[in-house]
Amino acid sequence: MAMGVHSHKRGRNAKRAPMAEINVTPLVDVMLVLLIIFMVTAPLLTAGVPVDLPDSRANALPQDEEPLNVSIAGDGTIYVGESAVPQGDLGAALATASEGVACSEREVVLRADKTLDYGRVMGVMGELNLMGCNSISLVTNSSSDSI
Template identity: 65%
Template sequence: MAMGLVRPGKRQRGSRRAPMAEINVTPFVDVMLVLLIIFMVTAPLLNTGVPVDLPDSRANALPEEAEPVELTIDGAGTIYLGEDALAPGELPERLADIRTGVEGELPQVTLRASRSIDYGRVMAVMGELNRAGFNQIAMVTNSTSAPPASIAGSDEGQ
């Protein structure tokens, strides 16, 4: 009967195992890969805003500051502050509200304007920004490695 045999040097009762020296990282890697896939899928969906056909530029990107004021002018000429459409003539009072709510240096303004909008309309908005004291204005464009068609000799942009 082999059931009653005990190996020499081994205790049958009260024996303790030696602590495990290796950690099983497979479950950790599985969880991290699932989280990575979730973030890769949801990251493009987090970019919200007003859809605008931006012009192209080869300018370098500016360093991003905390919470810039976002102004957008769409192809129809409607002005948006963040995602809120402004009524005609409402921009100066909204800028004044932002100015009174900020202590110290005013935040940078990012201005996005459709390429089809009249240049005078963009300059009028920039004039209101300047009048309200917002002097740090960044104009948002699409990044391109080739010169934009409007300066590369093509009449497409005109």
Template identity: 60%
Template structure:
């Protein structure tokens, strides 16, 4: 009942640990995530379809403490993609957090180009009445002067 051994009967064979990391799958996954992010990022900016008017104004920097108010072509008002029922804009504006300084966030107003001027001004008037004085109007860029 003896087993034949080749001189290494008492020793276990150990392999040296592999010190190299294969980064190719990691790079592949990161490139796929980058492509997904690049495709979906423009869609996350605003979910309310609004055809913006054109302007040659300089772009403003986006701040993290801003609230987007959109008015679509039918005159429906949205606050950060949440539909505001008719006549409930003052209550919705009162529910916006003003922060520690009491000034409130920057309001970004997006109005459809087909809207009547009075409708946009009525919303701006309610914003002013609620104490929001920092309002930015969003437009598409234009290359030709009016």
């Protein structure tokens, strides 16, 4: 019982003093479950477009500011952030997503499905280069296997 009433005297006129005990075990249990839920779901919130990334042994690069995310899904659809871009409108979508910051001053993170043709990925990288995006990072899954 979390709170009870104790009495030192017996009978009708005995004064009852409240016992101030709080059981913190259920609180700790709930907090640990919430912590586990957040630890599991947090990595899933970083990328909105599901892409099957290739594996690589390269180390992650440090990031100072939020990069501009460009993704190419397995069917060849290009996404800027989480919104799909119609064929040929990559430049307009990048201008809208970069919020007035020139593409040459902002890092672009390119995520491409590993089942895509190499030429499709290089075509998108060429379009990004034509728009002035010269700092392009390719995202991969980490892997300990050697090539």
